[in-house]
Amino acid sequence: MRRNPDRLNRTVLTLLALLLLGAGGYGLARGYGAFGEGRADAPILTSDVRDFVSRNSDWFWPLAAVLSLLVAWLGLRWLLAQISSPGVHQLPVRSDGPGHTELAATGAASALARDIEDYPGVRGARARIVGEYPSPEVEITVDVHDDADIPDVRTRIEEHALERFRAALELQDLRSEVHIRLAERAGRTVR
Amino acid sequence: MRIANRVVAAVLALGLLVGGLLVAVEIVVAGFDRRPWVLPHDDWYDSARTRLWEDAPPRWIFIGLVVAGLLLLLLQFARRRPTALPMAPGAVPADVARRSLEKSLAREASRVDGVSSARAKVDTDRVDVVASSNRRQAGDLGPRVTQALDRRMAALGLARPPAVRVKVQARGDR
Numbered sequence: 001m002r003r004n005p006d007r008l009n010r011t012v013l014t015l016l017a018l019l020l021l022g023a024g025g026y027g028l029a030r031g032y033g034a035f036g037e038g039r040a041d042a043p044i045l046t047s048d049v050r051d052f053v054s055r056n057s058d059w060f061w062p063l064a065a066v067l068s069l070l071v072a073w074l075g076l077r078w079l080l081a082q083i084s085s086p087g088v089h090q091l092p093v094r095s096d097g098p099g100h101t102e103l104a105a106t107g108a109a110s111a112l113a114r115d116i117e118d119y120p121g122v123r124g125a126r127a128r129i130v131g132e133y134p135s136p137e138v139e140i141t142v143d144v145h146d147d148a149d150i151p152d153v154r155t156r157i158e159e160h161a162l163e164r165f166r167a168a169l170e171l172q173d174l175r176s177e178v179h180i181r182l183a184e185r186a187g188r189t190v191r
Numbered sequence: 192m193r194i195a196n197r198v199v200a201a202v203l204a205l206g207l208l209v210g211g212l213l214v215a216v217e218i219v220v221a222g223f224d225r226r227p228w229v230l231p232h233d234d235w236y237d238s239a240r241t242r243l244w245e246d247a248p249p250r251w252i253f254i255g256l257v258v259a260g261l262l263l264l265l266l267q268f269a270r271r272r273p274t275a276l277p278m279a280p281g282a283v284p285a286d287v288a289r290r291s292l293e294k295s296l297a298r299e300a301s302r303v304d305g306v307s308s309a310r311a312k313v314d315t316d317r318v319d320v321v322a323s324s325n326r327r328q329a330g331d332l333g334p335r336v337t338q339a340l341d342r343r344m345a346a347l348g349l350a351r352p353p354a355v356r357v358k359v360q361a362r363g364d365r
Contacts, residue, residue: 005197005200006193006196006197009196009197009199009200010196010267012200013196013199013200013203013263013266013267014263014264014267016203016260016263017259017260017261017263017264017267018260018264019260020256020257020259020260020263021256021257021260021261021264022260023253023256024253024254024255024256024257024258024259024260025253025257027244027249027250027252027253027256028250028253028254028257030244031243031244031245031246031249031250031253032245033245039244040243040244040245041243041244041245042243042244043239043240043241043242043243043244044239044240044242044243044244044249045236045239045240050240061218061221061222064214064218065214065215065218065219066215068210068211068212068214068215068218069211069212069215070211071207071210071211071214072207072208072209072210072211072212072215073211074207074211075203075204075205075206075207075208075209075210075211076204076208078200078203078204078207079201079204079205079208082197082200082201082204146295146298146299149346150278150287150346150347150348151278151346151347151348154278154281154283154285154348155281157283158281158282158283159282162283176283177283177284177285178283178284178285178286179275179285179286179288180278180285180286180287180288180291181287181288181291182287182288182291182292182294182295183291183295184294184295184298
């Protein structure tokens, strides 16, 4: 669930690498006569291609423009994936009356983090609600002291903090993930 | 490697965004029989019409494409250490950050009497720890550090605790 673009980058860059290798490899192979001498000494833009484009210019160029815009849009999405992750800002609260109430997601996440910070061995905690309502996910990062009982901290988070959080938000199916970072206990120094 | 990948990804994504927009604009501009706006596509068209596949300039471009593709592919398949080590299955998926674990293990090793400093490198299946000592002889420092770190690793509750390997550098070794 960790919202970073590493997997996306790896996939897209591998595809791009294969595309570059394919295009470059084909060009070199054709230039060195792998498909026959006649094709090696042909112009890169043959008359057949030019005739095809000119015969179909009424749809070819509009389609090319649309495909270019699609590439630009994909580039924009990819670029945005490097700098941001989709966070939830508001969580609707169920009400029986005619009104509509929303809860600030950051406030709910802070309350969850404060709950966790009270556990023994925890130095600090951060929670973030990501994804789309009605099935958001919560990502918790906990800094624990070196000598903390880590399995115990984890169990408390699972059985206490997250249970309370789910009940408060009425999101029993809330998916979550815990990231633990080990931290030096204050006042101790490494020799 | 991840940082390099993110930089390359950001540059390429920006290239696709700007390139895609420019091509679309050039197509519209050409539709009104106007001269190219930014991309000299009329020169490229003339060049592609006259240059042959076996000519040197296209060949250099193809070599460039192959080299760029290979470099990109190598970057993707370069071995990376995990950012986090998964904990044993539980109600909620959990992991321990690798860098923090490395620092924690170094601190743990440094607490062993006789160790002046230590550094640790964590991988999926192995932890390499180098402990430095001011003693002339390492003596039983190696087993003691290993024992302390094994205990520490066992207490973390990792799904697959990596094996700990300790190397002690005594003053006499340096």
